[in-house]
Amino acid sequence: MRITNKIYQITILSFLFGLFSPLVAQAGEMTGGDYIIKMGTITIGGGTKTGPNVRLTDTVGQTLQGEFVGSGYRTRVGFQYLPTSEPFSLTISTSVVDFGTVKPATFAGSSLDLTVNGAGVHGYSVSAIEDHPLTAKPNITIPDTTCDPSAKCTPTHASPWASSVAYGFGYNLIGPDTDQTEFADATYFRPFANNAANQNPVVIMSRQGRSEKAAAKLTFRINVPPSQTSGTYQNTIQFIALPAF
Amino acid sequence: MKKALSTLLLTLFYLLLSTSVVRGQALGLSLTPSLVEAVIAPGKSVSLVYNLTNLGQSPVTLVARIIPMSGDASGQPVLKPNQRPEWLKYFSLKNSQQRLNEPFALGANDSRQLILSLDIPYQTAPGDLYATLLVSTSLPEEGNQKQNNTAIGAAIGSNLLLTISPSNHPPALVKIENFAPDSHDYFFRYSDYYFVDNFLPIHFSATAVNVGKYFTKTSGRLTVNHQGKPVWVQNLLPLNLLAYGSRRLEGSPSAELIFKPRPTDLGSFQVSLDIRSDNSTSRTEISLVLVPVRLLAGIIICLILLAVIIKISRKNAVKSKP
Numbered sequence: 001m002r003i004t005n006k007i008y009q010i011t012i013l014s015f016l017f018g019l020f021s022p023l024v025a026q027a028g029e030m031t032g033g034d035y036i037i038k039m040g041t042i043t044i045g046g047g048t049k050t051g052p053n054v055r056l057t058d059t060v061g062q063t064l065q066g067e068f069v070g071s072g073y074r075t076r077v078g079f080q081y082l083p084t085s086e087p088f089s090l091t092i093s094t095s096v097v098d099f100g101t102v103k104p105a106t107f108a109g110s111s112l113d114l115t116v117n118g119a120g121v122h123g124y125s126v127s128a129i130e131d132h133p134l135t136a137k138p139n140i141t142i143p144d145t146t147c148d149p150s151a152k153c154t155p156t157h158a159s160p161w162a163s164s165v166a167y168g169f170g171y172n173l174i175g176p177d178t179d180q181t182e183f184a185d186a187t188y189f190r191p192f193a194n195n196a197a198n199q200n201p202v203v204i205m206s207r208q209g210r211s212e213k214a215a216a217k218l219t220f221r222i223n224v225p226p227s228q229t230s231g232t233y234q235n236t237i238q239f240i241a242l243p244a245f
Numbered sequence: 246m247k248k249a250l251s252t253l254l255l256t257l258f259y260l261l262l263s264t265s266v267v268r269g270q271a272l273g274l275s276l277t278p279s280l281v282e283a284v285i286a287p288g289k290s291v292s293l294v295y296n297l298t299n300l301g302q303s304p305v306t307l308v309a310r311i312i313p314m315s316g317d318a319s320g321q322p323v324l325k326p327n328q329r330p331e332w333l334k335y336f337s338l339k340n341s342q343q344r345l346n347e348p349f350a351l352g353a354n355d356s357r358q359l360i361l362s363l364d365i366p367y368q369t370a371p372g373d374l375y376a377t378l379l380v381s382t383s384l385p386e387e388g389n390q391k392q393n394n395t396a397i398g399a400a401i402g403s404n405l406l407l408t409i410s411p412s413n414h415p416p417a418l419v420k421i422e423n424f425a426p427d428s429h430d431y432f433f434r435y436s437d438y439y440f441v442d443n444f445l446p447i448h449f450s451a452t453a454v455n456v457g458k459y460f461t462k463t464s465g466r467l468t469v470n471h472q473g474k475p476v477w478v479q480n481l482l483p484l485n486l487l488a489y490g491s492r493r494l495e496g497s498p499s500a501e502l503i504f505k506p507r508p509t510d511l512g513s514f515q516v517s518l519d520i521r522s523d524n525s526t527s528r529t530e531i532s533l534v535l536v537p538v539r540l541l542a543g544i545i546i547c548l549i550l551l552a553v554i555i556k557i558s559r560k561n562a563v564k565s566k567p
Contacts, residue, residue, distance in 0.1 A: 086275075087275045087276070087277035087279075087296070087298070088275060088276060088277060088279045088401065088403075089273060089274065089275030089276075089298075089300060089401070090273065090274055090275075090399055090400075090401050091271060091272070091273035091300055092271065092272040092273065092397055092399055093271050094270070094271060094272075094397060095270055095271070095272045095301070095303075095396070095397050096392075096394050096395070096396055096397065097394055097395040097397060098392055098393075098394050099393045099394060099395075100393075102393060112397065117275075118275070118277075118279075119279075120279055120280075121482055121498075122319075122320045122482070122484075122495075123319070123320075123321070125321050125322075130395075131384065134393070134395070201324075203321075206321065208319045208320075208321075208495075208500060209495065209499065209500030210498065210499070210500065220395065222393075232392060232393055233393045234392075234393065234394055234395070234396070235395055235396075236384045236395065236396040236397070236398055237395050237396075237397055237398065238381065238384070238397075238398035238399070238400055239397070239398070239399055239400070240324070240379070240381070240400040240401075240402065241274075241399075241400065241401050241402065242321070242322050242324070242377065242401075242402040242404070243279035243280065243402070243403070243404065244319065244320040244321050244322070245280050245316065245320050245322065245404045245406060245485045
C-alpha cells in the first residue's frame with residue numbers, strides 16, 4: 001500500500017513537473033553578479049530586471065505584469081511600452097535594381113518597395129545612402145541628378161525633374177510615411193546622399209508615434225547624355241531602419 | 246550599304262550601356278529586442294541576447310557593429326559611424342562563430358541569436374553610453390557584374406541606452422517646459438488662461454527636459470480638473486530622456502496630448518501635467534476657459550438669417566399689398 005502511494009506521488013509530481021517545465025524553459029536565463037539575460041528567449045519578458053549591480057529593461061512583449069524579486073535580482077514585468085505584435089523588421093522587394101538598356105536623353109528607371117513592421121510605440125526611421133554615384137571602370141560616372149535647371153534638387157530637397165536634357169541619377173518616393181511636401185508628385189526627384197562625398201544618410205521614411213506596418217515605393221530614374229561613355233555602371237545603396245526609443 | 250550602316254548603329258546603340266535583365270530577390274532583416282536600457286556598475290558584465298532573422302529567400306552575409314549614437318527631440322537615433330570612442334571595446338559578441346565587425350552567413354529564413362557582451366572596466370567613470378547594434382548585409386563586390394545596376398543593402402538597428410553607475414537608481418532631474426495648447430486650438434490668451442472652443446478637441450504640446458547627467462525614463466499623466474474634480478485623464482507614453490536631452494511629451498495611445506471637452510463643459514478648467522522618473526517628479530499647470538464659440542457663432546448666424554428672412558418677407562408683404 002505504501003509503495004503504491006509512493007508511485008502515485010511520484011507520478012503526480014512528474015506530471016506537475018512536466019506541466020510546468022515548458023514555462024521554465026521559456027523564461028530564459030538570469031544570473032546575478034555578472035549577468036546573462038536572454039531577453040530574446042524570454043517570451044514573457046519586458047519591464048525591468050535588476051540585480052545588485054545591474055538594472056535592465058527591454059521591450060519584448062509579455063503576458064504577465066508585476067514586480068518579481070529574487071535572490072540577487074529584481075524583475076519588473078509589465079506593459080512598460082505598448083508591445084508590438086511582431087519584431088522590428090525591414091523588407092526590401094529586391095536586392096538588385098536593374099536599369100536595363102539606358103538610351104541617351106531618355107528617362108530610364110525601376111522601382112522597389114520598402115516595408116517596415118513592428119516599429120513600436122515611438123515610431124521608426126529609414127534612411128538611405130549610396131556608396132558613390134553610378135560608376136563604370138575606370139572611374140567614369142553618371143553624376144547624381146540636380147533635377148531641372150530651374151529648380152535645383154539636393155539630397156535633402158526634391159524638385160521637379162522633367163527635362164530630358166537634365167542628366168543624372170535620382171529617386172522619387174511615394175508612401176504615407178514619406179515626406180509628401182518634398183515629393184509632391186511623381187515628377188519630384190532628388191539624389192541619394194553620397195558616402196564618397198562624406199555625406200550622412202538621409203531619412204526617407206519615418207513616423208513619430210506608434211507604427212505597426214508601413215510601406216513606401218521608391219522609384220529610381222536615370223538619364224544620360226549622348227556623350228556618356230558606354231560601360232557597366234554600378235553602385236550600392238544601403239537602407240538603414242532604426243526604431244525610435 | 247545604308248542598311249548595313251543603320252544595323253551597325255542600332256547594334257552600337259543597343260550595346261551602349263546595355264544590360265541583361267536580372268531580378269534580385271527580396272531582402273529582409275528583423276532584429277529584436279528593439280531597445281535595451283541598463284544601469285551597470287563599473288567592473289560588471291552584462292550579456293544581452295538578440296534574435297536576428299533573415300526574412301529573405303536567399304542566404305545573406307551580415308556584419309554586426311556597435312555604432313555610437315545620439316537622439317533627437319522625437320527619440321529618433323542619430324548614428325555617428327565616424328566616431329570611434331574608447332568604450333566601443335567594452336562590447337563583444339560571445340557567439341562562437343560571430344564577431345563584431347566581421348562578416349557571417351545567415352541562411353534564407355534562418356534566425357540566429359547574437360549574444361552581445363558588455364564588460365565595464367572597474368575604472369570606468371560614471372556616465373551614459375548610447376549606441377546602436379547595427380546589423381547590415383555585407384555589400385557585394387562591384388565590378389563582378391555585367392549589368393548597369395544598383396545593388397541594395399539592408400541594415401537594421403537596436404538601440405542601447407546604458408548608464409554606468411554604482412547606484413541602481415542614479416539621480417535624475419526632469420523639468421517640463423513650454424506646456425501650452427497648440428496655437429491653432431485657442432483663440433485668446435491672457436497670462437496662463439487660454440480661451441478655447443468647447444466644441445473642438447484641444448491639443449497640447451510640452452517638452453520634458455533632463456537636466457541630469459544620466460538618462461531616465463519618464464511617465465505621467467495629463468489631468469483636466471473642473472471645480473476640483475477630474476473630468477479627463479490621459480496617461481503619457483513612457484519616454485527615454487537622454488542626459489541633458491529633451492523630448493516632446495506624447496500621450497497614450499496615439500502620441501497626441503489631447504483633451505476632448507463635452508458640449509456641456511463650460512467655464513474654467515485646470516489642466517495639469519505631471520511627470521515622474523525614477524527619483525524625480527515635475528508638475529506644471531495652465532487654465533482653460535471653455536467658451537461655446539461655435540454654438541454662439543451658429544446662433545448669431547441663425548439670428549442674422551432669421552432677421553434677413555423676416556425683413557425680406559415683410560418687404561414682399563408690403564409690395565404685395567394693393
